[in-house]
Amino acid sequence: MTAAARIAVVGLGSMGTEHLQILAGLAHAEIAAIADSHAAFVERAAQQVPTAAAFYDPIDCVTNADVDAVLVATADDTHHEIVEACIKRGLFVLCEKPLTTTSAQSLQLVNAEQNAGRQLVQVGFMRRFGSDYAELHQLLRSGQLGEPVLINQRHRNPSAAVDFDERELITSSASHDIDIFRWLSGDDVAEVSAASKASADGTAVSVLLTLKSRSGILGVTELARGPGLAYEIGCDVVASAGVLRLDAFGAADRAAAVMASGAGAWMARFHQAYRAQDAAWIDGVATKTPVAVGASAYDGYATNAVIDAALAALASGRPQPVAQETSSGG
Numbered sequence: 001m002t003a004a005a006r007i008a009v010v011g012l013g014s015m016g017t018e019h020l021q022i023l024a025g026l027a028h029a030e031i032a033a034i035a036d037s038h039a040a041f042v043e044r045a046a047q048q049v050p051t052a053a054a055f056y057d058p059i060d061c062v063t064n065a066d067v068d069a070v071l072v073a074t075a076d077d078t079h080h081e082i083v084e085a086c087i088k089r090g091l092f093v094l095c096e097k098p099l100t101t102t103s104a105q106s107l108q109l110v111n112a113e114q115n116a117g118r119q120l121v122q123v124g125f126m127r128r129f130g131s132d133y134a135e136l137h138q139l140l141r142s143g144q145l146g147e148p149v150l151i152n153q154r155h156r157n158p159s160a161a162v163d164f165d166e167r168e169l170i171t172s173s174a175s176h177d178i179d180i181f182r183w184l185s186g187d188d189v190a191e192v193s194a195a196s197k198a199s200a201d202g203t204a205v206s207v208l209l210t211l212k213s214r215s216g217i218l219g220v221t222e223l224a225r226g227p228g229l230a231y232e233i234g235c236d237v238v239a240s241a242g243v244l245r246l247d248a249f250g251a252a253d254r255a256a257a258v259m260a261s262g263a264g265a266w267m268a269r270f271h272q273a274y275r276a277q278d279a280a281w282i283d284g285v286a287t288k289t290p291v292a293v294g295a296s297a298y299d300g301y302a303t304n305a306v307i308d309a310a311l312a313a314l315a316s317g318r319p320q321p322v323a324q325e326t327s328s329g330g
């Protein structure tokens with residue numbers, strides 16, 4: 001009988017609360033610690049998990065709590081310090097995306113993990129665990145579809161879900177689409193173009209990213225936020241032996257996210273994916289084996305490198321090369 005993995009959940013806002021509920025339902029997970037710098041969030045979570053040790057400083061928690069692993073769901077700009085402290089202590093980490101807010105910080109974590117001598121970090125690109133995305137990935141990587149030439153993605157949020165400007169649509173939302181492009185194509189991104197348009201009153205914002213992989217595969221991602229939009233995710237792959245559409249694969253929760261607000265929108269659409277991601281991570285922690293399909297620290301770094309280039313492309317109006325060190329893992 002595998003002993004339960006003792007977990008700290010750090011960051012108890014909307015995403016941390018969702019993960020807390022998922023982990024509480026997993027047999028091999030014991031929530032042994034909770035942490036947030038907002039006392040009210042800690043007190044709210046403590047009602048759900050009264051036996052967990054309560055911390056009001058995330059770094060104190062990851063440094064001192066009696067745990068095997070940490071789920072990080074704090075603000076993006078706090079990820080670097082928290083994940084670094086986890087690596088220093090040899091703790092497994094599932095860090096919500098993005099890994100950090102710059103490729104330089106993410107590369108530091110890649111190197112720190114390398115120096116620790118084992119894979120500890122998984123980044124929360126949960127779409128990889130969606131049954132529909134998994135089937136699309138399996139078909140594409142098996143070669144049954146031939147050689148991909150275009151990966152066309154759509155990522156729309158109702159205004160009730162996010163109030164992002166064009167930069168946040170890139171740094172937060174597009175991180176998922178960039179990871180999916182790398183995962184489906186099996187290639188890294190060499191160049192990015194970006195364009196955006198916001199309505200004068202700011203109620204509607206759109207961003208168009210064009211990615212070109214090192215082998216020339218094209219990726220187009222349309223991101224939009226606005227009134228009347230449903231939470232809508234799309235992915236079509238055009239290849240030499242045919243076309244695959246994400247819609248063709250059963251996603252039980254596809255219709256669930258129509259006009260939900262906040263994290264509810266994507267938690268509903270990706271409910272199965274989040275549960276599968278967290279369950280696989282817990283099993284990995286309990287058996288001390290990294291989750292093969294999970295996004296690694298290097299994947300998180302590569303996504304940050306593309307985001308940095310996309311922001312530069314948006315500012316300059318010109319295509320930008322992606323500055324990315326090759327994986328030290330070969």
Ligand code: ISE
Pocket residue numbers: 155157162172173176266
């Ligand atoms: C948001 O930024 C996220 O990170 C969610 O995971 C994603 O599903 C949502 O569409 C994004 O806007």
